[in-house]
Amino acid sequence: MFSTADHTFMSRAIALAKRGWFSTLPNPRVGCVLVKDGVVVGEGWHERPGEPHAEVNALRAAGERARGATAYVTLEPCCHFGRTPPCADALIEAGVARVIAAMEDPNPKVAGGGLKKLRDAGIETASGLLEKAARELNPGFIKLMTTGHPRVRVKLAASLDGRTAMASGESKWITGETARHDVQRLRAEATGIVTGIGTVLADDPMLDVRLPEMTRQPERIVLDPALRMPAAARMFTGGGKVRVFAVEDDPGRREALTAAGAEVETLAAGNGRIPLAALLERLAALGHTDVLVEAGATLAGAFLQQGLADELVLYLAPSLLGHEARPLVALPGMERLDQRLDFALRDVRVVGGDLRLDLARREKEEGRREK
Numbered sequence: 185m186f187s188t189a190d191h192t193f194m195s196r197a198i199a200l201a202k203r204g205w206f207s208t209l210p211n212p213r214v215g216c217v218l219v220k221d222g223v224v225v226g227e228g229w230h231e232r233p234g235e236p237h238a239e240v241n242a243l244r245a246a247g248e249r250a251r252g253a254t255a256y257v258t259l260e261p262c263c264h265f266g267r268t269p270p271c272a273d274a275l276i277e278a279g280v281a282r283v284i285a286a287m288e289d290p291n292p293k294v295a296g297g298g299l300k301k302l303r304d305a306g307i308e309t310a311s312g313l314l315e316k317a318a319r320e321l322n323p324g325f326i327k328l329m330t331t332g333h334p335r336v337r338v339k340l341a342a343s344l345d346g347r348t349a350m351a352s353g354e355s356k357w358i359t360g361e362t363a364r365h366d367v368q369r370l371r372a373e374a375t376g377i378v379t380g381i382g383t384v385l386a387d388d389p390m391l392d393v394r395l396p397e398m399t400r401q402p403e404r405i406v407l408d409p410a411l412r413m414p415a416a417a418r419m420f421t422g423g424g425k426v427r428v429f430a431v432e433d434d435p436g437r438r439e440a441l442t443a444a445g446a447e448v449e450t451l452a453a454g455n456g457r458i459p460l461a462a463l464l465e466r467l468a469a470l471g472h473t474d475v476l477v478e479a480g481a482t483l484a485g486a487f488l489q490q491g492l493a494d495e496l497v498l499y500l501a502p503s504l505l506g507h508e509a510r511p512l513v514a515l516p517g518m519e520r521l522d523q524r525l526d527f528a529l530r531d532v533r534v535v536g537g538d539l540r541l542d543l544a545r546r547e548k549e550e551g552r553r554e555k
Contacts, residue, residue, distance in 0.1 A: 186284075186310070189219075190256070190284060190313055194217075194256045194284065194286055194313045194314045195314065195317075196215075196217050196224075196227070197215040197217045197238075197256045198258055198286070198314060198318060199215065200215030200216070200217070200227055200228070200229040200238070201215030201230070201238070203215075203229050204229050204230050204232075206372045206373065206397065206398055206400075207232050207399050207400065208230050208231065208233070209233075209324075209375050209400075210233065210325070210375045210471050210472065211230060211233045211325075212230070212259055212321070212322040212325040213229075213322055214230045214237060214238040214257065214258050214259045215227075215228070215230075215238050215257070215258050216229070216238035216241070216242040216255060216257040217256045217257075218242050218243070218246045218249075218250055218253045218254070218255055218256075219253055219254050219256065220249055220252060220253040225245075225246040225249035225250065225253055226244070226245035226247075226249065226250060227241075228242035228243075228244070229241065232399070234268070236268060237268060237271050238258075239255065239257055239261055239271040239275055240271060240274050242255070243274055243275070243278050251278065251279035251280070252279065252280070253280050253282075254283070254284065255282070255283045256284050256313075257285050258285075258286045259285065259287060259289055259321075259322070260285040260287065260289040260296070260298045261298040261302065262289065262291075262293075262294050262298055263293075263294055263298040263300075270298070270301075271298070272301045272302055275302060275307070276307065280307060281307065281308065282307065283302050283307055283308070283309050283310075284309070284311070284313055285298075286312070286314050286317070286318030287312070287315045287319060289329075290326050290329035292329070299311060323335050323474075324375070324473035324474035325473045327473075328468055328472075332465065333468055333492075334375070334468055334473050334474060334475045335475065336475045336477060336494050336495070337474070337476050337477065337493070337494065337495040337496070338477040338484050338493045338495070338496050338497070339367065339370055339476055339477065339497045339498075339499075340484060340496070340497070340498050340512055341359045341367075341498075341499040341500075342358065342498065342500060342501070342512050343358060343503045343504055343509070344500060344501070344502060345504050345505060345506070345507070346511060347506070347510060348481065348509075348510050348512055349505075349510040350505060350510070351509055351510065353386060353510070358501045358505075359501045360501070360537045360538055362535050362537070362538070363499045363535045363536055366499075366535050366540065368393055368395050371391070371392075371393045371402060372395055374402045374474045374475060374476035375472045375473050375474050375475065376402050376403040376467060376474075376475050376476070377391045377402050377404050377475075377477075377478055378405045378406075378407065378463075378475055378476070378478070378479065378483075379391060379406055379407070379477075379478050379479045379483070380406070380408075380480060380482070381407065381408040381409070381413060382479075382480050382482070383478075383483075384408070384413055384414075384417060384419070388418050389418070389478075390418050390421070390422040391404050391419060391422070391478060392404075392419075392422035392424060401422065401424025401425075402424065403424060403426070403427055403472075404419050404424065404427070405426075405428075405429065405467070406419070406426065406429070406446075407429050407458040408428050408429065408430055409430055409453070409456055409458060410431070410432050410434075411432065411437040411438065411441065412437075413441060413446070415440040415441055415443065415444040417444075420444045420445045420446070425447065426444075426447070427446065427447045427448075427449065428441055428447070429449050429451055429458050429466075430448060430449070430458075431450060431451065431452075431456055431458060432450075432456075433450050451463060451466065460486060460487060460490055460492055477493065481510065481511055481512065481513050481514040482514045484513050485513035485514040485515050488513060488525055489516075489525070491545065494545055495542065495544050495545070496541075496544075496545070497542055497543075498540070498541045499535065499538050499539070499540050499541075500538060500540075501537075501538050502537065502539075525545075526545075526546045527543035527544060527546055528543060528544045528546045529542075529543055530542045
């Protein structure tokens, strides 16, 4: 169905989409290549939310040469009005003859409608070319559109014996500078970074992204049930939004945090803790696609134990801190081996002098037995 040339041009579109890796969120990363008579006449990618989509940028580059061309696009052209007009309309008006999409758009507002609109206009369409690679461009967007929850990654750093700090709380630094720089890229891939008030009070982190190519800052999200966050926290100096979720509302503290630059919300809870499932629903409603959890053992463990974390990114330093040091995560109530949390190992790489493990949550297999 698809030729060698088709694969080549779609591969180029995927490479273009990656140019918006940090800047496009929360919108999907999309690339487009326009080809006429075997020659590329226009290229484009979606650069930032609110700006033209990949197809429009490619059409502008091609001009009149777009008429009769084939468009290779990594995601089905949209057919609805958002902050920009529908890309399907732009392709029709430009007179392209054929559109190949790597995958259909999981957004219910599109979901095949863009390709149908093109076909109704007499344009030949096809989809499914290099779909796996296209899906890997936008795991958070796809999850949000198909489940109503953002993708959640939990980041942890530990010694070889699974310890995150000495008993005194001393933890700077377990991992090396290269690993810490790698964490900057993890943050840059997130729309929001979640932490707990315990981490804020103990470490006063900024949780910002300090990469020179970064054009936006992920929202910092603090779970603070009793509104104990200091208005002088360093987080307010790092740029970008700070959102604080509480259980108890204190007008005085709310006013102080609001004056410092925070947006404060309350979420109802029966046990005095922020309900994490409700939190993710709220973050989804705010448009978050990719959430990174950088928190202490209790909050990180809660995301893992409640099955709300899709991925775990673990940095291991080649050192031992001893059994009295602080553990990686708190997982209360685990007494039997069949209660363990299982993960699938997706990637292992050396980062400076440390090891990075990328793991995905794995569902328990019914009837599984260990021998």
